[in-house]
Every structure is written in structure tokens, then in C-alpha cells.
Amino acid sequence: MAASQLFNSLLCNPNTPISPPPHHQLRRTTIKCTTTSPPSSSTFNTPSVPPRQPLNLFSAKYVPFNSISSNTPTSESYSLDEVVYRSSSGGLLDVQHDVAALKQFDAHYWKSLFDSRVGKTTWPYGSGVWSKKEWVLPEIDSDDIVSAFEGNTNLFWAERFGKKYLEMNDLWVKHCGISHTGSFKDLGMTVLVSQVNKLRKMKSSTPLVGVGCASTGDTSAALSAYCAAANIPSIVFLPANKISMAQLVQPIANGAFVLSIDTDFDGCMRLIREVTSELPIYLANSLNSLRLEGQKTAAIEILQQFDWEVPDWVIVPGGNLGNIYAFYKGFKMCQELGLVDEIPRLVCAQAANANPLYLYYKSGWNEFHPSKASKTFASAIQIGDPVSIDRAVFALKNSNGIVEEATEEELMDAMALADSTGMFICPHTGVALTALIKLRKSGIIRPTDRTVVVSTAHGLKFTQCKIDYHSKEIKDMACRFANTPVQVKDDFGAIMDVLNNYLDTRAS
Ligand SMILES: Cc1ncc(COP(=O)(O)O)c(C=O)c1O
Numbered sequence: 254m255a256a257s258q259l260f261n262s263l264l265c266n267p268n269t270p271i272s273p274p275p276h277h278q279l280r281r282t283t284i285k286c287t288t289t290s291p292p293s294s295s296t297f298n299t300p301s302v303p304p305r306q307p308l309n310l311f312s313a314k315y316v317p318f319n320s321i322s323s324n325t326p327t328s329e330s331y332s333l334d335e336v337v338y339r340s341s342s343g344g345l346l347d348v349q350h351d352v353a354a355l356k357q358f359d360a361h362y363w364k365s366l367f368d369s370r371v372g373k374t375t376w377p378y379g380s381g382v383w384s385k386k387e388w389v390l391p392e393i394d395s396d397d398i399v400s401a402f403e404g405n406t407n408l409f410w411a412e413r414f415g416k417k418y419l420e421m422n423d424l425w426v427k428h429c430g431i432s433h434t435g436s437f438k439d440l441g442m443t444v445l446v447s448q449v450n451k452l453r454k455m456k457s458s459t460p461l462v463g464v465g466c467a468s469t470g471d472t473s474a475a476l477s478a479y480c481a482a483a484n485i486p487s488i489v490f491l492p493a494n495k496i497s498m499a500q501l502v503q504p505i506a507n508g509a510f511v512l513s514i515d516t517d518f519d520g521c522m523r524l525i526r527e528v529t530s531e532l533p534i535y536l537a538n539s540l541n542s543l544r545l546e547g548q549k550t551a552a553i554e555i556l557q558q559f560d561w562e563v564p565d566w567v568i569v570p571g572g573n574l575g576n577i578y579a580f581y582k583g584f585k586m587c588q589e590l591g592l593v594d595e596i597p598r599l600v601c602a603q604a605a606n607a608n609p610l611y612l613y614y615k616s617g618w619n620e621f622h623p624s625k626a627s628k629t630f631a632s633a634i635q636i637g638d639p640v641s642i643d644r645a646v647f648a649l650k651n652s653n654g655i656v657e658e659a660t661e662e663e664l665m666d667a668m669a670l671a672d673s674t675g676m677f678i679c680p681h682t683g684v685a686l687t688a689l690i691k692l693r694k695s696g697i698i699r700p701t702d703r704t705v706v707v708s709t710a711h712g713l714k715f716t717q718c719k720i721d722y723h724s725k726e727i728k729d730m731a732c733r734f735a736n737t738p739v740q741v742k743d744d745f746g747a748i749m750d751v752l753n754n755y756l757d758t759r760a761s
């Protein structure tokens with residue numbers, strides 16, 4: 254029997270009893286803020302119980318991204334209630350917060366406020382994203398928020414992987430994929446869909462009829478789930494035969510209108526941009542800077558989980574390149590508001606088969622060429638023309654950052670090694686771990702450096718490539734760390750022979 258058949262034979266048994274659903278239900282307690290007077294002194298400090306803030310003290314707006322990156326004041330800005338994705342010159346936008354208003358509260362205030370909300374069910378602050386509402390979307394009414402209590406994900410001490418393979422004892426994996434739809438996209442999507450929910454309730458001459466995205470599988474999963482929860486139509490453009498089965502079934506099950514298009518992700522992205530400029534369908538890709546407001550909370554959460562100690566390195570796999578900027582923005586905001594003194598060095602890790610940022614970095618940031626991405630096991634980052642290229646370059650330049658790449662064999666081996674130490678990561682996390690391995694080998698990351706690898710999706714979305722690897726059925730790949738199941742007949746003696754053999758090998 255071939256190894257893959259053996260895997261199939263081990264798959265699900267229809268007679269296995271289904272365990273009852275867990276008891277626990279999130280209780281939605283709608284707690285309205287009470288208006289109090291604005292602070293009279295320039296800063297609040299050291300409250301043991303954070304004081305309530307006045308309503309509408311904080312605000313945010315869209316500004317051209319280049320006004321932020323070049324630090325030039327601009328008169329161009331847009332309300333977050335406008336449907337706008339590009340500046341007047343066609344450049345990217347960014348969400349700019351009223352930092353002066355936020356600074357009226359000191360660092361201790363924000364730390365205690367954020368800490369006071371962790372692990373609670375109080376709506377909407379039990380969400381890791383909305384626990385930082387004042388820094389994310391300060392003006393939205395809590396009743397308009399669409400949340401699955403995303404965020405607050407495990408920051409896992411990768412003790413065995415770090416010590417065994419890298420001689421590191423301060424290696425951590427931020428499991429952003431252990432989330433409602435199994436990826437970090439939930440962090441951004443709760444913000445975007447909440448804003449759409451609000452906009453649809455407002456009177457407008459052209460009401461939004463739905464929300465659309467191009468996707469390599471995770472954005473579409475998150476969009477469809479949050480839209481379904483709020484009863485908002487979602488439309489997803491997927492590159493045909495280029496995403497995993499688990500990712501494909503997510504928007505289908507959540508009732509999205511799914512178009513499987515005979516192109517790649519970059520082709521889908523071009524099409525959804527054209528469609529959303531013609532129809533009142535709101536664009537949900539990270540070109541829309543609202544998404545990054547949610548995603549940046551993962552960075553704030555990492556600092557909070559380390560009790561506001563700053564790690565030396567944070568490694569993020571990159572595709573459309575919104576997330577690397579979101580991490581930068583989250584760290585930078587904590588520095589600007591005095592919660593930390595510095596920010597970590599960022600590493601963006603790309604698959605060698607889809608590496609336009611890596612090539613740009615290697616050219617000394619001289620020449621950027623969008624490319625046609627080739628097939629990669631890290632299918633969610635098979636992107637050749639990333640929309641957030643300018644944001645990524647800014648983030649990397651301002652964090653003394655590095656870009657690394659991983660071949661198919663390297664990323665699959667890294668994933669297998671990590672899994673063998675008790676993780677169950679996605680191939681994109683394998684790309685990030687490869688970057689770490691290379692930077693450790695070259696000595697750039699030192700054994701004692703506190704390093705966080707961002708795991709972006711749940712490994713269960715990518716089981717087929719793991720099966721292929723452990724079956725050693727990948728062309729031109731040694732699959733060095735494959736753990737192939739052993740076929741044994743139904744016989745006690747045969748099983749004892751196999752077991753004894755196994756135990757002998759382990760002992761030696
Ligand atoms: C699992 C996974 N990891 C990493 C990424 C890369 O994120 P970004 O597109 O923001 O660079 C994506 C999406 O692109 C993804 O779905």
C-alpha cells in the first residue's frame with residue numbers, strides 16, 4: 254500500500270462518536286460608556302482602576318500614506334465613514350490617530366486599561382482587537398461591532414525547537430492562526446466588517462450592497478465568516494485550484510458568493526479592484542488600510558504578553574505585505590505613547606517562489622519588479638505584485654529590518670521540524686522559521702536574542718502538503734524529516750516485532 258493510501262485509510266471513521274458541543278457561550282453584555290468630563294491636567298497617571306474616558310475624545314482619519322512615510326503634513330484627509338482606498342494621487346492611505354488626544358493618558362493608564370480587559374466577556378473588550386478599541390477604531394459604537402472575540406492568541410515558548418535546533422532559549426511563536434477562522438486575518442476583518450456594518454446603517458445615496466475580496470484563502474475565510482455573522486453579503490474572488498481544500502470550503506460554508514477564477518491571486522486582486530470601483534461593494538483586502546488597524550493589535554499584544562519588554566526580533570511571513578506594516582505600526586504606536594522605549598527589528602520572510610520583496614531588498618532597495626509568483630506550498634503567500642510594497646519597505650527601513658527567503662524544501666523541512674516538537678504550523682510559518690534558521694546560522698540572530706516568529710495560519714488548513722511530505726511523495730524533495738506510518742497486519746506478534754524494532758532505534 255502506498256503511503257498516501259495508508260494515510261487515507263487512517264482518516265476519519267464515520268462511526269466515531271461526536272462529542273457534545275462545549276457548554277460555554279459568550280455572553281454579550283452591552284455596556285455603554287458613561288460620559289465624564291475631559292481630563293483637566295495634561296496627563297492622567299497611575300490609576301489602579303483605569304478611569305472611564307469621555308466619549309468621542311479619540312478620533313482617527315485616513316491620510317495619504319506618503320505623508321506619513323515622508324513625515325510631511327498634509328491637508329488631504331478623509332473620514333473613516335467615506336468609502337475611499339486611494340489618495341488623490343493614487344497612492345496608499347493610512348489611518349492616522351489623534352495621538353495628542355491619546356497622549357492625554359499616560360503609558361501606565363493604557364497598560365492597566367488593556368490588562369484589565371484580558372479574559373473578560375464584556376462586550377466588545379473581550380476581543381484582543383477591541384480591548385484596544387481607542388487605538389483601533391475609537392469612534393465606532395460598540396453595538397455596531399462584529400466580533401468573534403478574536404486575538405488574545407497564545408504566545409508559545411518554543412523551548413524544544415529553540416534549544417534543539419538553534420541553541421536558543423528565548424524563542425517564541427505567536428500563534429495568530431489559532432483564531433476563529435484559523436488565521437490572523439480575523440484581527441483585521443473584525444474591524445473592517447464592523448465599519449461596514451456601521452456604514453450600512455447610515456443613510457447613504459449608494460448603500461453598500463456587500464463586501465468583496467481577492468484571496469489566497471485566509472482573507473476570504475475571515476471575510477465570509479464575519480459577514481455571515483452580521484448578515485452582510487460577501488463576494489470572494491479565488492484563484493482556481495490554487496488554495497487548500499480547507500480554505501475553499503470556508504467561504505462556501507459561510508454562504509459567500511464564491512467566484513473561482515482562472516488566474517492567480519494578482520489577477521483576482523486586479524479584478525476585485527476594478528469591480529469595487531464600479532459597484533457599491535466594499536473592498537476588504539489590506540489595500541484598505543482599515544484592516545491593518547486590527548492586525549496591528551497582534552504587535553501590541555506581544556508586548557503586553559511580555560509585560561511590556563521589547564523582543565529583539567519579530568519574524569513575519571509576507572505576501573501582499575500589509576501585515577509586516579501592521580506589526581511595525583503596532584510597535585511604533587506603543588513607542589510613541591511611551592509604553593515601550595524601542596521597537597524590535599523586523600524580518601519579513603518570503604517563499605523563494607514568490608519573492609519580489611526579497612529581490613528588491615537584495616538590490617539595495619534600488620529596483621522593484623512585480624513578478625509572476627510560482628507555485629509554492631506556502632500557497633497563501635503566492636503573490637507577485639504585493640499591494641502594500643511601499644508600506645513594507647517603510648516598515649523594514651524604520652525597524653532596521655531584514656528580508657529573507659525560503660525554498661520549498663527549506664520551508665517544508667522547517668515546518669516538519671517544528672511539528673516534531675509539538676507545534677502544528679502552516680507552511681507560511683515554515684517560511685518564517687527558515688528565515689530564523691538562516692539568520693541564526695549567519696550569527697545575525699544571537700542565541701540569547703528574544704525572538705518571536707509569527708505563525709499566521711492554523712496547520713489544519715494545510716494538511717495535504719503535510720501528508721505529501723510525510724508520505725515522501727513530493728517530487729525532487731528528500732523529505733528528510735518524514736514520519737511515515739508503518740503498515741502492520743492485524744497480528745500481535747507482528748505488532749510486537751515492529752514495536753521492539755522502534756524502541757531499539759529510539760534507545761540507540
Ligand atoms: C497564512 C498567511 N500568512 C502570511 C500571509 C502574508 O500576509 P501579508 O499579505 O499581509 O503579507 C498571508 C496572506 O497574504 C496568509 O494568508
Ligand SMILES: N[C@@H](CCOP(=O)(O)O)C(=O)O
Nearest residue numbers: 468469470471472538539573
Ligand atoms: N493571504 C491573503 C492574500 C490577500 O491579502 P490581504 O491581506 O490583502 O487581504 C489571503 O488569504 O487572501
